[in-house]
Amino acid sequence: MxxxxxxxxxxxxxxxxxxxxxxxxxxxxxxxxxxxxxxxxxxxxxxxxxxxxxxxxxxxxxxxxxxxxxxxxxxxxxxxxxxxxxxxxxxxxxxxxxxxxxxxxxxxxxxxxxxxxxxxxxxxxxxxxxxxxxxxxxxxxxxxxxxxxxxxxxxxxxxxxxxxxxxxxxxxxxxxxxxxxxxxxxxxxxxxxxxxxxxxxxxxxxxxxxxxxxxxxxxxxxxxxxxxxxxxxxxxxxxxxxxxxxxxxxxxxxxxAWLRNARHGNACAQRLAAQVADLPEIRLLFPVQANGVFLTAPAPVLDELRRRGWRFYTFIGGGARFMFAWDARIERVDELAADLRDACRLCRAVPIDTAAALS
Amino acid sequence: MxxxxxxxxxxxxxxxxxxxxxxxxxxxxxxxxxxxxxxxxxxxxxxxxxxxxxxxxxxxxxxxxxxxxxxxxxxxxxxxxxxxxxxxxxxxxxxxxxxxxxxxxxxxxxxxxxxxxxxxxxxxxxxxxxxxxxxxxxxxxxxxxxxxxxxxxxxxxxxxxxxxxxxxxxxxxxxxxxxxxxxxxxxxxxxxxxxxxxxxxxxxxxxxxxxxxxxxxxxxxxxxxxxxxxxxxxxxxxxxxxxxxxxxxxxxxxxxAWLRNARHGNACAQRLAAQVADLPEIRLLFPVQANGVFLTAPAPVLDELRRRGWRFYTFIGGGARFMFAWDARIERVDELAADLRDACRLCRAVPIDTAAALS
Amino acid sequence: MxxxxxxxxxxxxxxxxxxxxxxxxxxxxxxxxxxxxxxxxxxxxxxxxxxxxxxxxxxxxxxxxxxxxxxxxxxxxxxxxxxxxxxxxxxxxxxxxxxxxxxxxxxxxxxxxxxxxxxxxxxxxxxxxxxxxxxxxxxxxxxxxxxxxxxxxxxxxxxxxxxxxxxxxxxxxxxxxxxxxxxxxxxxxxxxxxxxxxxxxxxxxxxxxxxxxxxxxxxxxxxxxxxxxxxxxxxxxxxxxxxxxxxxxxxxxxxxAWLRNARHGNACAQRLAAQVADLPEIRLLFPVQANGVFLTAPAPVLDELRRRGWRFYTFIGGGARFMFAWDARIERVDELAADLRDACRLCRAVPIDTAAALS
Amino acid sequence: MxxxxxxxxxxxxxxxxxxxxxxxxxxxxxxxxxxxxxxxxxxxxxxxxxxxxxxxxxxxxxxxxxxxxxxxxxxxxxxxxxxxxxxxxxxxxxxxxxxxxxxxxxxxxxxxxxxxxxxxxxxxxxxxxxxxxxxxxxxxxxxxxxxxxxxxxxxxxxxxxxxxxxxxxxxxxxxxxxxxxxxxxxxxxxxxxxxxxxxxxxxxxxxxxxxxxxxxxxxxxxxxxxxxxxxxxxxxxxxxxxxxxxxxxxxxxxxxAWLRNARHGNACAQRLAAQVADLPEIRLLFPVQANGVFLTAPAPVLDELRRRGWRFYTFIGGGARFMFAWDARIERVDELAADLRDACRLCRAVPIDTAAALS
Missing domain, CATH: 3.40.640.10 (Type I PLP-dependent aspartate aminotransferase-like (Major domain))
Known part of the structure; x- marks a missing residue:
């Protein structure tokens, strides 16, 4: 089960x-x-x-x-x-x-x-x-x-x-x-x-x-x-x-553990934010001060993320939200960062307008 | 802890x-x-x-x-x-x-x-x-x-x-x-x-x-x-x-387990009821059809029970209530029955009126 | 209208x-x-x-x-x-x-x-x-x-x-x-x-x-x-x-007027109570201390009252209730008393058992 | 009283x-x-x-x-x-x-x-x-x-x-x-x-x-x-x-009367609106389609109105509200219109800035 x-x-x-x-x-x-x-x-x-x-x-x-x-x-x-x-x-x-x-x-x-x-x-x-x-x-x-x-x-x-x-x-x-x-x-x-x-x-x-x-x-x-x-x-x-x-x-x-768990979540959020900071397609919607990252990206980027199996909500704060709990695995955070980078790269290769039209 | x-x-x-x-x-x-x-x-x-x-x-x-x-x-x-x-x-x-x-x-x-x-x-x-x-x-x-x-x-x-x-x-x-x-x-x-x-x-x-x-x-x-x-x-x-x-x-x-647990509780209730059935001081308030036994007994009997460490409520049904969960241990049920028997015996030795006066 | x-x-x-x-x-x-x-x-x-x-x-x-x-x-x-x-x-x-x-x-x-x-x-x-x-x-x-x-x-x-x-x-x-x-x-x-x-x-x-x-x-x-x-x-x-x-x-x-109105209602209740006090068929359910009279009477008596056009409730206090407001007319109270007396007399004439059977 | x-x-x-x-x-x-x-x-x-x-x-x-x-x-x-x-x-x-x-x-x-x-x-x-x-x-x-x-x-x-x-x-x-x-x-x-x-x-x-x-x-x-x-x-x-x-x-x-009353209120609102339509200081906030007139005017104008004894609310719709019931008297509507006109005239005489400073 x-x-x-x-x-x-x-x-x-x-x-x-x-x-x-x-x-x-x-x-x-x-x-x-x-x-x-x-x-x-x-x-x-x-x-x-x-x-x-x-x-x-x-x-x-x-x-x-x-x-x-x-x-x-x-x-x-x-x-x-x-x-x-x-x-x-x-x-x-x-x-x-x-x-x-x-x-x-x-x-x-x-x-x-x-x-x-x-x-x-x-x-x-x-x-x-x-x-x-x-x-x-x-x-x-x-x-x-x-x-x-x-x-x-x-x-x-x-x-x-x-x-x-x-x-x-x-x-x-x-x-x-x-x-x-x-x-x-x-x-x-x-x-x-x-x-x-x-x-x-x-x-x-x-x-x-x-x-x-x-x-x-x-x-x-x-x-x-x-x-x-x-x-x-x-x-x-x-x-x-x-x-x-x-x-x-x-x-x-x-x-x-109450504090360790929180620190871990916060650190994961910082880690993701740091890894995508140089991507021009991505903008952080809010300063990262807790265990969440809210970012905007062109629709094709988010679509590509979803295609790769990532789940996230977009109804809070107007962008994609990623939340990190006590159990967030660092490698998985890094995977997300890498997939974001990759998705941006791919969408750069395809003109955005076309991508938007296709999405 | x-x-x-x-x-x-x-x-x-x-x-x-x-x-x-x-x-x-x-x-x-x-x-x-x-x-x-x-x-x-x-x-x-x-x-x-x-x-x-x-x-x-x-x-x-x-x-x-x-x-x-x-x-x-x-x-x-x-x-x-x-x-x-x-x-x-x-x-x-x-x-x-x-x-x-x-x-x-x-x-x-x-x-x-x-x-x-x-x-x-x-x-x-x-x-x-x-x-x-x-x-x-x-x-x-x-x-x-x-x-x-x-x-x-x-x-x-x-x-x-x-x-x-x-x-x-x-x-x-x-x-x-x-x-x-x-x-x-x-x-x-x-x-x-x-x-x-x-x-x-x-x-x-x-x-x-x-x-x-x-x-x-x-x-x-x-x-x-x-x-x-x-x-x-x-x-x-x-x-x-x-x-x-x-x-x-x-x-x-x-x-x-849902049924096993229930059967066990029911059986414990039956077991207690059976073991006290012959005690003249004790009367079952209700037929025992589930996992609870409701009984009345002279106040000194219940007091003696409490003195021996037993906890029970008396506000439901007008008597002492004993409820048996999935984890009720048979030996513990038998202890309760034995203590009830003992308490009755003790109170029989002391005239009830005196006991009541003391309680 | x-x-x-x-x-x-x-x-x-x-x-x-x-x-x-x-x-x-x-x-x-x-x-x-x-x-x-x-x-x-x-x-x-x-x-x-x-x-x-x-x-x-x-x-x-x-x-x-x-x-x-x-x-x-x-x-x-x-x-x-x-x-x-x-x-x-x-x-x-x-x-x-x-x-x-x-x-x-x-x-x-x-x-x-x-x-x-x-x-x-x-x-x-x-x-x-x-x-x-x-x-x-x-x-x-x-x-x-x-x-x-x-x-x-x-x-x-x-x-x-x-x-x-x-x-x-x-x-x-x-x-x-x-x-x-x-x-x-x-x-x-x-x-x-x-x-x-x-x-x-x-x-x-x-x-x-x-x-x-x-x-x-x-x-x-x-x-x-x-x-x-x-x-x-x-x-x-x-x-x-x-x-x-x-x-x-x-x-x-x-x-x-607040007090006059109340006194009038109270007085009407007393008046009715006094007028029916001698009727053996009628019993007051409660002492009359305000503007209401609650009385019991044999069913045929109450039926006769209803037949004569009187309306009253029987779900409060277990009998017939009569309430007197500021506008209660004395003559109308007296009519009620007279009709009650009459109804009792009629029912006395007809054996109650028969009356009950008919009602 | x-x-x-x-x-x-x-x-x-x-x-x-x-x-x-x-x-x-x-x-x-x-x-x-x-x-x-x-x-x-x-x-x-x-x-x-x-x-x-x-x-x-x-x-x-x-x-x-x-x-x-x-x-x-x-x-x-x-x-x-x-x-x-x-x-x-x-x-x-x-x-x-x-x-x-x-x-x-x-x-x-x-x-x-x-x-x-x-x-x-x-x-x-x-x-x-x-x-x-x-x-x-x-x-x-x-x-x-x-x-x-x-x-x-x-x-x-x-x-x-x-x-x-x-x-x-x-x-x-x-x-x-x-x-x-x-x-x-x-x-x-x-x-x-x-x-x-x-x-x-x-x-x-x-x-x-x-x-x-x-x-x-x-x-x-x-x-x-x-x-x-x-x-x-x-x-x-x-x-x-x-x-x-x-x-x-x-x-x-x-x-x-339900319709007559309403028509009267509506007509009074139209009457007021018509009478102030030419006043440059006054702007209707909403088209007048029922029995209310909502208007804006410079603060000194409204202050002058109040000084003349008129009461009105300003928390609905962002301006002064006048509502006309079935009993609105035409002469009184006209008085209001005249006072509004007068207030505008007075305020025109005093430069608005001064007036505002004084108010």
Whole structure:
């Protein structure tokens, strides 16, 4: 039943669980354990996060990022409030209305953010544009760190956004589906780029960091977490055999794999970017600051890539996206780079117009 | 970090993943796979269900039973409709309002069901009690098979309920958190007790059948499944690394472990019941037809049990509940029986009144 | 187009607007006024309530009781919380799931209340029955004053319930669809039976008090009213021509019609009860403490009543219900009493068994 | 208590009820009537709509436009579906998230519509832009007729949009808050611009057409209306004294006031537009096709207008908006025109730069 595919970089969701996560699940599988998070691994995992963040935070483990972000946002506002986000935000573009569903109607307000990053100015303009009762009152700002197109907010940028949020009475949520990658890039502590910078709630991605399943929702202000466990339960996000969602976190955090995995993904992205930097047909759409490369190339080049078996999406950021997980093999990255080079060469040989006409 | 507890029978959620499920996850973990169910295991798992049920059904894989049942019910009715269930139904008593949340307000109507099983008569009385617009229109009946207290609906009973549903324009949903155990008890095919008996949608429990995480929602009428994938996605129930939820099903169904596991649990329940049958202090609350034993005993007996380290719940069915999973060890079942016998003997020595006074 | 029916007492919703309410609407209709409550009548109406209750409360005007109660309850809890009510509560029995809809799933927990009134003991037992995460956390108690079957909570009773709520961390909501009638019966100030007794939020019924349309939601603790205006707007309960909902309140409260209307309804109920007190066939189901009479009578008696053109409901409280609005005509009440007496006499003439067989 | 303001044209919600509507309420108020729409006026009003539209449609009466549109949209899609609308659509910009609330999360997708009108091409592009499960499946198109900025879709335009909807499996909803004004402008029958053109559901505005309160939701395909009454009830939109919402419709439709009122508003808008057409400082932002005029003028001109006591909004369409209801007085329109002319003259006298600096 196992038909392995050649490794693809279409998504960092294509990877399995990393060895540390797997071994932790294996160990946790070894006997009887109390359900619904009353097991020893779950408490331990929460403590690991407290240590990692140097903060007595509240931690909840849920199944996936859709739920993590949607539940966190729902806990920060009521249905008649609104959430300010970038128009490129995953919660806006790729969650099939999940934030609206979990919150029973909170509206996402899209702030202009040409490169995918929110700015204090754009937030202020949107948040103060109207104050009448016909417009859902802004209550939360959510930023994705790194962004959907692989850019990283600096500590200063997050701090500035958080300061504005405080001024305007807004809460700050961070969608950290690839939070580890941002830490790796910034070379800062998780605390510095989260609560110390003013983030209220962080969704820390496990799946894209090497786990089989699971994300952590971290409330730095314990008061905001009041009854959040009930919220998870009601929304179908309380795992009965919770240890399979929590034990891997213990392993990832204690072993440092969470950061190693992220660094590896980031390095692969840098490697690909470096190898194609001299190709005139190719342009990077965004600075490479995390584990993804977004590039444009003439259609025949991309077609040739596909012909050679490469899979990639083009609906995010307007070009071809390549994402590198913890398991990305260097040789395979190099193959991709070589195929890109080759495809460019081939298309140079054939006049582009003809190629376009043929494609 | 692993502090194994002595095996407990408080819940069949306390077990880990069975070997077949585990090995399938291990195999599935071995490489790159397309996300969100576009992998080979997920398609294969759906096909396994089609074979098992001898029916071209639609199959969806979600994270847990809360979501499986709530999403299924929500798909069968609108917010202003109602769902008829037993007052002992898990969806009513232990889901923190999840069915109401997922459906945006569908009301559960409780039919009297003294022993936890719904009857056509009780359904009819409730469904036809009112037809005015101030009362949410009945639209679905849900039965739990086996029930929360371990009883099994016969094929004839399900057929009779389904016939009434057809007559009244209601849909029939089956909460099969322990569906395998019912099949084992009835010694019938899964088809006979589900779609052939008139069930529209079945939630087939994986977690209590030996999986680490995951349940299957099975629509026997494909038309009812229209756009259900979107519903799952929006509600945070679409796993990115879906293979970990689907590959174990392939293994469970192809190897027959799904039935073996259930038979083992059932046998353990029978074994415990048989061993305590002669104890005058102990009374079985319900006939033992699945993998649970519900018994009453004088408080000092239960206290003595607890003192010996046994954990069990008393809030379901009004007595002590013992549930046996795929991993229940026979010797441990016998230990429990022996401790129960011992506790009864001890309490016989001490007059009950005194004991009660002391407890 | 006007086909007036002989006056019926099936519901106090059958009455139109009383003269004071009507004249206020007429006056308010006389020109241009700012929409959405920014008109002069709306502010004035809120002030009238502040005067009436001798309290600087927050007041909102919505279209009907379904919305008033549901919005108030939704504002007091989250979807995973629960609301404790009597099993006879209107929010449970006759709102088609509205409270669950507006709150996105808050469950109503039914406390036993044999005569329709909640008691501190029943609330305590229910509220403390479970504290696990699988059970929606109790957060609000709602009482109907007077109850659906026309009984009135004394100031002492409300005070005792409120004290328990404080102790258990619960909020107290009062469904006052006929609040004026309770004030009339108790001969106390509105303040005494509401905030001074510990009520947090009161829905003060306008429709059954003589208005054409509209109810008031009164928050005695202003903090609880935060952003409630947005909640009303989003839920379709912000009237554009608000003056038609608020001006009548000014008239009702300033003229004292609110209390006169209620007293009249109460008096009619007492009058009917007194006139049939000596009829052995008739038994009052509940003490007559507001504007309704609930009585049982042999089926032939009720059939005879119907034959004489009387309309009444029998699904509330298990008998025939007669409700008296501000416009109930004394002669018509007397006609009803006479017809009841006559029907009893007739049925006495015919042996009941025969009558039953014929009916 | 009545402090009449000089007539303002900031909104057509500022008007009271027109004489026909008022007299019908007065007549309906004259006695006892069955509640919840079981009265004679409500049935009659529905019949009047069937006659007006020459169609056996289903008609429901609700309190306001927020609810009418939101309930209609919710009935046409599930929470994981999406609704295509103009970015200027009232449901998007001024309903505080009501459509998302009533539908439990259906997302509004904004099609580019430079002048506020949707086009088949823009709908097609948006509806076919994605078909993956992460994107809420388009299911409904909603158009506002006339648009929020006073433009009218021709019969041909609606027909073209409806044809596209049929092709793509979408339903077509029409927000007709000012539907009568569109009929007046187009000089067509209500049928021609609604169901005959392919509209599935129409919300026909009563408040802006001269009623005190109330809108009609009209399903031209009866099958789509299944159980819609329950939806209204649960959502707090079933009036107990329904006659006050339905009797005025009988009067408006039977007397022709619905069309007269609209024509009057339209004529006032034309009158104002004509009178300022020669003023070089003033530019009409949109063609005047209904009862509103949207114009830009130098800030000092608008300031001068305000100084003279005129109220108007500038947040819709980017300029000053003037809306004319059934009660707009011609002399007052002329006063506005004269003041505009005067303000322009004054500002011409003072160099604009200075004026701007002063303002």
């Amino acid at each position: 196992t038909s392995y595919q050649p490794q693809q970089f279409a998504s960092d969701n294509y990877a399995g669980a990393c060895p540390e996560a797997w071994d932790a699940m294996l160990a946790a599988n070894g006997g009887s354990a109390t359900a619904y998070g009353e097991d020893s691994w779950t408490g331990q995992a929460a403590d690991c996060f407290r240590t990692l963040f140097d903060k007595d935070c509240e931690v909840f483990f849920v199944f996936n990022g859709t739920a993590a972000n949607s539940l966190a946002l729902a806990s920060l506002c009521q249905s008649y409030h609104s959430v300010i986000c970038s128009s490129a935000a995953h919660v806006e573009t790729d969650e099939c209305g999940a934030p609206e569903f979990f919150s029973n109607g909170s509206k996402l307000l899209l702030a202009p953010s040409p490169d995918g990053k929110l700015t204090p100015q754009a937030i202020r303009e949107l948040a103060t544009s109207r104050s009448d009762i016909h417009f859902p009152k802004p209550r939360v700002v959510t930023i994705t760190q790194p962004t959907e197109t692989g850019q990283v907010y600096s500590v200063a940028e997050v701090t500035a956004i958080a300061a504005l949020c405080r001024e305007l009475g807004l809460r700050l949520h961070m969608d950290g589906a690839r939070f580890a990658h941002a830490c790796a890039t910034l070379d800062c502590t998780p605390a510095e780029i989260s609560w110390q910078a003013g983030v209220d709630v962080l969704c820390f991605g496990g799946t894209k960091n090497g786990m089989a399943v699971g994300e952590a929702v971290i409330f730095f202000d314990r008061a905001l977490a009041a009854d959040f466990g009930y919220r998870c339960k009601q929304a179908g996000q309380l795992a009965s055999k919770m240890r399979f969602l929590s034990a891997p976190w213990v392993a990832l955090l204690e072993s440092g | 692993t502090s194994y507890q002595p095996q407990q029978f408080a819940s069949d959620n306390y077990a880990g993943a069975c070997p077949e499920a585990w090995d399938a996850m291990l195999a599935a973990n071995g490489g790159s796979a397309t996300a969100y169910g576009e992998d080979s295991w997920t398609g294969q798992a759906a096909d396994c269900f089609r074979t098992l049920f001898d029916k071209d059904c639609e199959v969806f894989f979600v994270f847990n039973g809360t979501a499986a049942n709530s999403l299924a019910l929500a798909s069968l009715c609108q917010s202003y409709h109602s769902v008829i269930c037993s007052s002992a139904a898990h969806v009513e008593t232990d889901e923190c309002g999840a069915p109401e949340f997922f459906s945006n307000g569908s009301k559960l109507l409780l039919a009297p069901s003294p022993d936890g099983k719904l009857t056509p008569q009780a359904i009819r009385e409730l469904a036809t009690s009112r037809s005015d617009i101030h009362f949410p229109k009945p639209r679905v009946v849900t039965i739990t098979q086996p029930t929360e207290t371990g009883q099994v609906y016969s094929v004839a009973e399900v057929t009779a309920i389904a016939a009434l549903c057809r007559e009244l324009g209601l849909r029939l949903h089956m909460d099969g958190a322990r569906f395998a155990h019912a099949c084992a008890t009835l010694d019938c095919t899964p088809a006979e007790i589900s779609w052939q008996a008139g069930v529209d949608v079945l939630c087939f429990g994986g977690t209590k059948n030996g999986m680490a995480v995951g349940e299957a929602v099975i629509f026997f009428d494909r038309a009812l499944a229209a756009d259900f994938g979107y519903r799952c996605k929006q509600a945070g129930q679409l796993a990115s690394k879906m293979r970990f939820l689907s590959a174990p099903w392939v293994a469970l169904l192809e190897s027959g | 006007t086909s007036y029916q002989p006056q019926q007492f099936a519901s106090d919703n059958y009455a139109g607007a009383c003269p004071e309410a009507w004249d206020a609407m007429l006056a308010a209709n006389g020109g241009s006024a700012t929409a959405y409550g920014e008109d002069s009548w709306t502010g004035q109406a809120a002030d009238c309530f502040r005067t009436l209750f001798d309290k600087d409360c927050e007041v909102f005007f919505v279209f009907n009781g379904t919305a008033a109660n549901s919005l108030a309850l939704a504002s007091l809890c989250q979807s995973y919380h629960s609301v404790i009510c009597s099993s006879a509560a209107h929010v449970e029995t006759d709102e088609c799931g509205a409270p669950e809809f507006f709150s996105n799933g808050s469950k109503l927990l039914l406390a036993p209340s044999p005569d329709g009134k909640l008691t501190p003991q029943a609330i305590r037992e229910l509220a403390t029955s479970r504290s696990d995460i699988h059970f929606p956390k109790p957060r609000v108690v709602t009482i109907t004053q007077p109850t659906e079957t026309g009984q009135v909570y004394s100031v002492a009773e409300v005070t005792a319930i409120a004290a328990l709520c404080r102790e258990l961390g619960l909020r107290l909501h009062m469904d006052g669809a006929r609040f004026a009638h309770a004030c009339a019966t108790l001969d106390c100030t509105p303040a005494e039976i509401s905030w001074q007794a510990g009520v947090d939020v009161l829905c003060f019924g306008g429709t059954k008090n003589g208005m054409a349309v509209g109810e008031a939601v009164i928050f005695f603790d202003r903090a609880l009213a935060a952003d409630f205006g947005y909640r009303c707007k989003q839920a379709g309960q912000l009237a554009s021509k608000m003056r038609f909902l608020s001006a009548p309140w000014v008239a009702l409260l300033e003229s004292g | 009545t402090s009449y303001q000089p007539q303002q044209f900031a909104s057509d919600n500022y008007a009271g009820a027109c004489p026909e509507a008022w007299d019908a309420m007065l007549a309906a108020n004259g006695g006892s009537a069955t509640a919840y729409g079981e009265d004679s006026w409500t049935g009659q009003a529905a019949d009047c709509f069937r006659t007006l539209f020459d169609k056996d449609c289903e008609v429901f009466f609700v309190f306001n436009g927020t609810a009418a549109n939101s309930l209609a949209l919710a009935s046409l899609c599930q929470s994981y579906h999406s609704v295509i609308c103009s970015s200027a659509a009232h449901v998007e910009t001024d309903e505080c998230g009501a459509p998302e609330f009533f539908s439990n999360g259906s997302k509004l997708l904004l099609a580019p519509s430079p002048d506020g009108k949707l086009t088949p091409q823009a709908i097609r592009e948006l509806a076919t832009s994605r078909s993956d499960i992460h994107f809420p499946k388009p299911r409904v198109v909603t158009i506002t007729q006339p648009t929020e900025t006073g433009q009218v879709y021709s019969v041909a335009e609606v027909t073209a949009i409806a044809a596209l909807c049929r092709e793509l499996g979408l339903r077509l909803h029409m927000d007709g808050a000012r539907f009568a004004h569109a009929c007046a402008t187009l000089d067509c029958t209500p049928a021609e611009i609604s169901w005959q053109a392919g509209v599935d559901v129409l919300c026909f505005g009563g408040t802006k057409n001269g009623m005190a309160v109330g809108e009609a939701v009209i399903f031209f395909d009866r099958a789509l209306a299944a159980d819609f009454g329950y939806r209204c009830k649960q959502a707090g939109q079933l009036a107990s004294k329904m006659r006050f919402l339905s009797a005025p419709w009988v009067a408006l439709l039977e007397s022709g």
